[in-house]
Amino acid sequence: MDGVHRAGIPGVYGEVSDADRTWRGASGFADVRTGRPVRPDMRHRVGSITKTFTAAAVMQQVEQGRIRLDAPIGDYLPESVPGERGRKITVRMLLNNTSGIPDYIPYAFPSLQGFPSLPDVSAASLDASRFRQFRPAELIELGLAAPPVGEPGATPGVYSNxxxxxxxxxxxxMTGTTAEAYITRNVIERAGLRHTEFPDGTRIKGPHSRMYEALWGVLDPPRDYSVYNMSWTGTGAALVSTMEDLNRFYAELLDGRIVNRSSLAQMQRTIPVIALDGSTIQYGLGLHKVAVPGCGTFWGHDGTVWGAGTMSLTRADGKRQMSVAVNLQRWNKVDSSEKAQHHPIDDALETLYREAMCGDHNAQAENAPQATAVAP
Structure with a gap:
């Protein structure tokens, strides 16, 4: 963690567990202006890790016979996904990102369109939306109105919020309540999580870090976006949690205590999916699969929102876990060929992840999960 901080991340913190042993640590600053240090127990915006919670909630409804995985989404939401698209796209395709529906984020934040072409990218729409209340329906409409990124069911899938x-x-x-309320009652509380919640305002409750966004070098110095209305991402990436809670959640999920074993097996059926950074990942129903030779197969998710990044992975046998948070995002600048430049932070994070997952240096760095999260 000290190496990650020295490489340029203001603050990094997390928890690693191995059977009955647990290590918690932190390095660097929660606030670069005051020098306030980060702590392992801080709350954090965990981004797309939220998707595992949402997927688990959907699978609970599948278990109750209220939702069918291979039913067309148009059977349930004919107004949201009408016509032929609604007949071709299934619930499973939404869960594993093979629907062909593009991501709405570039259209909700117009000043990001054209990335990585600079100087077209700016922080204007990030700042303009800091206190904006988005409706899920309007964001969905933006995604559906954009050109499709593939045919329904085609692989590789394309990651889309x-x-x-x-x-x-x-x-x-299907539940007659808000998705956030259902997930809170049936996933968060069932897992026994004490510091995980959907935010009900622009601020994080409890001790937390400032969250610095560099926007690929556009913001220099990086700007704090820890105060933000998370309606722009909702059931895709809005959760606040702690690293301890994340490790507990994935332990409970993979042990069959959030969904049953049959549902878990469905969640772990992976296909190749193209992430937002262009890499290809193995994606199931709200779960990533990460195979690290010499260390085993890990399940979990990563995520990023403006200024905050998180990685949470649990080994298939449940005995080794890591959850790591950083308070800087999009640190890679873009070169003249419009490619993100390699940064020492990338290497430092891969070293940290490898050590956290493997406990030694037997695994090769290139087999560790990449430092750049796949999405807001």
């Missing part, structure tokens, strides 16, 4: 807002609408339709 629009899918998970639609799943939030599906939960609301």
């Amino acid at each position: 629009t899918n998970y807002l639609l799943l939030g609408q599906l939960l609301e339709k």
Whole structure:
């Protein structure tokens, strides 16, 4: 962690567990202006890790016979996904990102369109939306109005936050309550998480770090976005949690205590999916699969929102876990060929992840999960 901080991350903190042993640590600053240090127990915006919670909630409804994985989404949400698209796209395709529906984020934040072409990218729409209240329906409409990124069911899939807002609408339709309320009662509370919640305002409750966004070098110095209305991402990436809670959640999930074993097996059926950074990941139903030779197969998710990044992975046998948070995002600048430049932070994070997962240096760095999260 000290190496990650020295490489340029203001603050990094997390928890690693191995059977009955647990290590918690932190390095660097929660506030670069005051020098306030980060602590391992701080709350954090965990981004797309939220998708595992949403997927688990959907699978609970599948277990109750209220939702069918291979039913067309148009059967449930004909107003949201009408016509032929609604007939071709299934619930499973939303969960594993093979719907072909593009991500709404570039259209909700217009000043980001054109990335990585600079100087077209700016922080204007990030700042303009800091206190804006988005409706899920308007974000979904933005995604559906954009050109499709593939045919429904085709692989590789293409990662899209629009899918998970639609799943939030599906939960609301089938449960008669908000998706956030259902997930809180049936996933968060069932897992026994004490510091995990959907925010009800622009601020994080409890001790937390400032969250610095560099926006690929556009913001220099990076700007704090820890105060933000998370309605722009909802059931896709809005959760606040702690690293201890994340490790507990994935331990409970992989042990069959959040969904049953049959549902878990469905969640762990992976296909190749193209992430927002262009890499290809192995993605199931709200779960990533990360195979590290010499260390085993890990399950979990990563995520990023403006200024905050998180990685949480649990080994298949449940005995080794890591959850790591950083308070700087999009640190890679873009070169003249419009490619993100390599940064020492990338190497330092891969070293940290490898050590956290393997406990030694037997695994090769290139087999560790990449430092750049796949999405807001």
